[in-house]
Amino acid sequence: MYIEQAYKGLIDSWRYILGIVGIVIVWQFLGAFxxxxxxxxxxxxxxxxxxxxxxxxSNVLGSNTFLFFMLLTFVFGLIAVFLVVKFIHKQSLKSLTTSRKKIDWKRVSFSFILWSTISVAFIFLDIYLSPEDYEFNFQLVPFLVLAVIAIAMIPLQTSMEEYLMRGYMMQGLGIITKNRWFPLLFTSLLFGMLHIMNPEVDKLGYGILIFYIGTGLFLGIITLMDEGLELALGFHAANNLTAALLVTADWTAFSVDSLYRDVSEPVLGWDMLVPVFVVFPILLLVFSKKYGWTNWKNKLTGKVLSKEEFFKLENLDNG
Incomplete structure (x- = not known):
């Protein structure tokens, strides 16, 4: 009952409107200052x-400096999400994160390690199969600076997106609409649309939004099926961290001092679509087997319990 965790705070519609406005102002304006x-x-x-x-x-500031300031905006955004939840909704960080008794860090680490391993394997397989598309870009000092910035700040950036999209908005929209399918689809589409200004879209066309929306849908599904954000937090951090450290290109959002540089002509190919239509479904199967997921239809499209129903069930569980 992850969406219903919002009942543990104040759920007036005006609080969500005020909260979203406040988060956007801090993230996009104060954070960008x-x-x-x-x-x-x-x-x-x-x-x-x-x-x-x-x-x-990025060219004006230098890639590592620009990356730092760009990621800093998300740190502001993450702080804003936490403050809004604590002071406007009077809700705990734990109930925003999970429906379990406590945050399951083993789930975060499992998802992080699993997707890191798969991502690294795909990257080096592509380098092996198409060596002409890559050049070794390693420079010790710039790479070490990149590594420090990336390891310290990218998990904060991805956590901000997860706590805002799959956390705050998923719970809020679910409580307001009283169903699960709308917040799942809405946050997935919004997640994709927020990437529309990325340089990749300019180079590859709007077809790349299939990848972003598909990724958002995958993250939403694992959040609802697992009744918590832990798997999504680990996956998203692994995805962005491996991308930043291992491969860069002049036309990507993370154009930094990575280990390799992709020098191929950018095209929207199978490598962008395979994760959405092949790899993500396989990962859903892996997660479902490991964590015993059942009742998919109800968890993804069923109704959200009323406040009274939720607390009645919770009292029975605690009893």
């Missing part, structure tokens, strides 16, 4: 800022 201030001190920074082009801003 350090980046804008840094750009303003550099030659060409103002024009890059006005263009809104990620590549131009």
């Amino acid at each position: 350090p980046l804008l201030a840094a750009l303003a001190t550099k030659e060409g920074g103002m024009s890059a800022m006005m263009s809104g082009n990620i590549t131009e801003m």
